[in-house]
Amino acid sequence: MTTTHTSRAAKRPATSGAHGRHPAKSRQRPNWLGGLVSWLWLAVVLIPIYWIVITSLKTQSNYYLTNPFVPPGDPTLDNYRLVIEMDFPLYFLNSLIVAIGTVIPSVLFSFMAAYAIVRSSGANRFLRGVNSLFLMGLAIPLQATVIPVYLLIIKMQLYDSLTALILPSIAFAIPLSVLVLSNFIRDVPKELFESMRLDGASEWKTLWGLAFPLTRPAVVTVSIYNALQVWNGFLLPLILTQSPDKRTLPLALAAFQGGPYGVNVPAVLASVVLTILPILILYTVGRRQLLSGLTAGFGK
Amino acid sequence: MSAITARRTSSAAASRGGGVLPWLALPALVAFAVFALIPLIGVLLLSFTSWDTLGEIQLTGLESWRQVLTDPGLPHALWVTFLIMLLSWGFQTPASILIGVFLAGHQRYRELLAVLYFIPLLLSSAAIAITFKALLDPNFGIGAGLGLDFLTQDWLGEPGLAFGVVIFVVSWQYIPFHSLLYQGGVRQIPRSLYEAAELDGAGRVRMFFSITLPQLKYTIITSSTLMLVGSLTFFDLIFVLTEGGPGDATRALALDMYKRGFQANLMGAACVIGVILVLVGLALALLLRRIGGRDPYASQLEGA
Structure with a gap:
């Protein structure tokens, strides 16, 4: 599994020391090209981020007059x-509600489905079909179906509500969540399930009492990944809401930039910083979990 | 051995009423069916109708299809999508492999590098697009601020430049993710392969082409599948950055669908584009699977 792999790989230098380094270290030329590209791209990544942070602390008049890469002499929080x-x-708050409202049901539903798929080990035709359906869902660009989703939401009289964002987001999150979670449930030793069964525990009890606690890291990872997807989502809020008070952050950003304050570049950039700040804080706290989560579904 | 255990547990589950397990999959199935499966069928059905979002939905047969297929906007949108797909793949893949290989080293500073490096992964496309729009503004962006002429171009106003900016910003957003995939892939290559090659006197470049690249085959396929299928649905970024402009220089399929549907109120025609998107996506996934000789997602199923 990628997650376990990543953490294992990251710990390697500590356990195996110099011996575990790249084999050719002693005799071989360093990887100049890789190093060059990596440092160059690091600059490409960091310069815009540095720029938005310092610019957001400038006044609007200062912005036009000063060198764009010099931090303001008198930083202001007015923006x-x-x-x-x-x-x-x-x-x-809207983004938070939509993220939580999506993540909890999608992860719980996906976990139950993943458990059923793994535990039936392909013996149940219905569950095999469900599994293939979710796999197909991974290959199809679900955004292509937004117009029927829009129609459905109108018919359900949910248009312009946060619920309208939550329901399709749950559905879109399910295929990948089921795939990742079932891989982790598959790693739970079969003997543990067997002993639960001998103790007379029901599937329901085994699911929540055994499988769920044992795969908690995977559950956290999948939850973070789904939360990030929803937090950054733009298309669904754009087509399924219209009132300003139903906006989520990415939509609010675009509206702010396109609105009368759009000419105030430092203020626009302050809004950008404000929306990425919570995620950056989360990132510094749970970096490893987050990074492994982002690749958990795809890593070889 | 595990196969025997598996069979025993599954028959055990079946014997005492495996009936309970299918019920557990039901909530996920219902949620997926209502908001993904039904819309998937719906997009096909709606493509045979006309609907302006206010009036009734009218069955008009192939009218919307004829309208879209005879519109020169369609080949253009397909071309733009293809070009974005190809160029962003062609730029991101070599860069991601190089960076992934470099970051796979276990030196402490490379871990730190990775921490900073992956920040774009966390940002919304809207935030990224707004940042670059401000950064590249010909009058108030960095070009003007630094007084550098070559940076002071009408980046989003010239078709060619705007296209280049889209490719660049897409790469800015996604290279970290793909580097992360390659970093993981490289770390799984058995060291013994390099040790053997080293004994044979192979140099670094030789090792890269005869060990690293072939060993990364499945990672390359997975990463390419995600890039290519993903680039079909670039919407947020282009919408905020250029809105398809200047003119329709960056009007890719997903944006074309949105504009036809929600701006021109031609939902039938927009659904035709939706169907095309789904078909292209499926075709791409199948094609890459054929090339790779296996399902890019299958490694997970095998527990690799």
Whole structure:
């Protein structure tokens, strides 16, 4: 599994020391090209981020006059104050509600389905079909189906509500979640299931009492990944809501930039910083979990 | 041995009413069916109708198809999508492999490098697009601020430049993710292969082409599948960055669908584009699977 692999690989230098280094270290030329490209791209990644942070601390008039890469002599938080007054706390709350409202059901449903698929070990035709269906869902660009989703949401009279964002997001998150979770449930030793069965535990009890706690790291990983997808989602909020007070953060960003304050570049960039700040904080706290989560579904 | 255990547990499950297991899959199945499967069928059905979002949905047979297929906008959108797909793949893949190989080293500073490196993974396309739009503004962006002429171009106003900016920003957003995949892939290559090659006197470049690249085959296929299928649905980024412009220079399929549907109110025609998107996506996935000789997602099923 990728997650276990990543953490294992990351620990390697500590356990095997110099011996575990790249074999050719002593005699071979260093990887100049790789190093060059990596450092170059690091600069490409960091320069815009550095720029938005320092620019968001400048006043609008200062922005036009100063060198773009020199931090302001008198940093100001006025831009942030303006952005917060522009209802960004509300948009933040909306994003949070949609993320939590999506992640909890999608992960619980996916876990139950993954458990059933693994435990039936292909013996049940219905579950085999369900599994292939979810695999197919991975290959199809689900965004191509947004117009029927839009129609469905209107017919259900959910248009312009946060629920309208949550329901399709749950469905879109399921295929990958089931795939990743079933891989981890498959790693639980069969003997443990057997002993639960001998103790007379029901499948329901085995599911929550054994499989769920044993695969908690995977559950956390999948939850983080889904939360990030929803948090950053743009298309669904764009087509399924219209009132300003139903906006999620990415939509609010675009609206702010396209609106009357759009000419105030430092304020626009302050809004960008504000939306990425919570994720950056989460990233510094749970980096390993997050990175392994992002590749868990795809790594070889 | 595990096969025997598996058979025993499964027959055990079946014998005491495996009936309970299918029920557990039901909530996920229902959620997926209602908001993914039904819309998938719906997009096909709606492509045979006309609907302007306000009035009734009318069955008009092949009218929407004829309308879209005879529209020169379609080959253009297909071409733009193909070009974005090809160029962003062609730029991202070599860069991601190089960086992934470099980051796979276990030196401490490379771990730190990776921490900074993966930040774009966390940002929304909207935030990224807004940042670059401001950064590249010909009057108020960095070009003007630094007084550098070559940076002071109408980046989003010239078709060719705008196209290049889209490719660049896509790469900015996704190279870290694919580097991460390659980093994981490289770390799984058995060291013994390199040790043997070293004894044979192979150099670094030789080792890269005869060990690293072939060993990364499945990672390359997985990464390419994600890049190519993913680039079909680039929407947020292009929508915020260029809105398909200037003119329709960056009007890719997903954006074309949105514009036909939600701006021109031609939902039938938009669904035709949706069907085309689904078909292209499926064809790509099948093609890559054929090339790779196996399902890119299968490694997970085998527990590799």
